[in-house]
Amino acid sequence: MIKKLIRRILGKNKKADSPTEPAVIGPKEHRIDPQLLSPNAVRVTQTLQEAGFKAFVVGGAVRDLLLGVKPKDFDVATNATPEQVKRLFRRAFIIGRRFQIVHVMFGQEIIEVTTFRGASSEAAPKDEHGRVLRDNTFGEQHEDAARRDFTINAMYYNPADETVLDYHHGIDDARDRVLRMIGTPEERYREDPVRLLRVVRFAAKLGFTIDPATQEPIRVMAPLINNVPAARVFDEMLKLLMSGHALACLQQLRKEGLHHGLLPLLDVVLEQPLGEKFVTLALSGTDQRVRQGKPVSPSFLFAALLWHQVLEKWNAYRASGEYPIPALHLAADDVLNTQTESLALQRKIASDMRDIWAMQPRFERRTGKTPYKLLEHMRFRAGYDFLMLRCSSGEIDAEIGEWWTAFMEADGPGREALLTRKPKAEGENGGAKKRRRRGGRSKQKATGTDGGSE
Ligand code: ATP
Ligand code: MG
DSSP: OHHHHHHHHTTTOHHHHSOSSOEEEOHHHHOOOGGGSOHHHHHHHHHHHHTTOOEEEETHHHHHHHTTOOOSSOEEEESSOHHHHHHHOSSEEEEOSSSOEEEEEETTEEEEEEEOBOOOOTTSOBOTTOOBOOOOOBOOHHHHHHHSSBGGGOEEEETTTTEEEESSOHHHHHHHTEEOBSSOHHHHHHHOTHHHHHHHHHHHHHTOEEOHHHHTTHHHHGGGGGGSOHHHHHHHHHHHHTSSOHHHHHHHHHHTTOSTTTOHHHHHHHTOHHHHHHHHHHHHHHHHHHHTTOOOOHHHHHHHHTHHHHHHHHHHHHHTTOOHHHHHHHHHHHHHHHHHHHHOOOHHHHHHHHHHHHHGGGGGOOSTTHHHHHHTSTTHHHHHHHHHHHHHTTSSOHHHHHHHHHHHHOOHHHHHHHHHHHHHHHHHSSHHHHHGGGSOGGGSOOOSSSOOOO
16 A cells, blocks of 8 residues: 555656566466466467567456456567567468567467567657657567556466566556556657547446546647547547447547547537437447447448438438439548548448448338348348437337338248238328328438438
């Protein structure tokens, strides 16, 4: 306790920021359950150690193990160079980019092996705002620890003797459920503004509080995100949205003032009252799927996040006299163009989003062969799930979704019956609105609720 208090008082002491010797914590104290470890991660550390290198499980996996959570993936840190690592494993690939790492493959599982990084040098090339552009030197383990973002992400676990090496009091912070930046927060955000998003993601995902010194600069430094290459922001946003806590993350981004003028996507999402229910439903559905271990598609999620922006533009194009289907495509173009520029939406994701949107008017045509054709669409399931979201949010009549659910589940005669049953269903609920669907809707003022069946 006293130790902790002294540390807090000396919080700004530079020397305390980069200790060279770690605290060594044994299994009785850390209580990590070895069952939660990936046998492949253990194999990698063991192989490296047998070849005479240091090797540890590191980062998010150690944090999760300490919290009793099964890590979703495992990173290993070592003093072996990427070449040395590669030689020790049959299926290992050096991945380039800013810093070389090695992917060691075991079936579906990839263990990411990183060589200890050196201290971020004063001389590292930076942009005019202080963002570090290249920083690829190898270094000592204590330097590698100091380079990591938060104290809870900077611990090393050695499966061989079950010890945790802790250079920055991460274990205390994990116990107190505090997110604390290593070093001086302002400097660390400046070096890499993506950390602004990471702090929010971890706080929301882990339910941790943010240490005041780590929190304080966030609001002021938020605009620095604008200088980060769009692809990196996109990667980090994807992690945030796929964290299983997307809704909490977006709320926290808003709370920290990080959404405004920062990411166009978030401006759109968080400031459109109409779409709020839709987005909330989409995000909580995604969170639920992630937590159940089910796959989620980024394109579905982005299609949902931007749907109300598409609707708005769709309506505008229709009001200016465009036919519904071309109007929808124009709206999709507009939205995708803006977002691709700023968010680096990958082309594949953008084209899947367009498919999901373009399918929506087709759900309204429930006669003849059209529904059968739609069922065969490659992305029918995504389109259908999207339709269900529109129904649940009250954007369109729930009856359409119910009809499609029944149609999907029915056998041949059942489907025929549904196709002919339609007039009766219309009479039963909301008939007046649906009867309009039969004709002349291109003249109707678009509301976004029933668009484009022609
Ligand atoms: P998750 O469980 O969500 O993957 P994680 O902590 O493993 O969380 P990663 O993005 O996979 O997060 O990064 C792995 C580790 O690399 C982190 O724990 C941290 O130590 C380090 N790291 C990642 N990004 C940064 C960054 N921008 N600045 C400093 N350290 C980073
Ligand atoms: Mg990770």
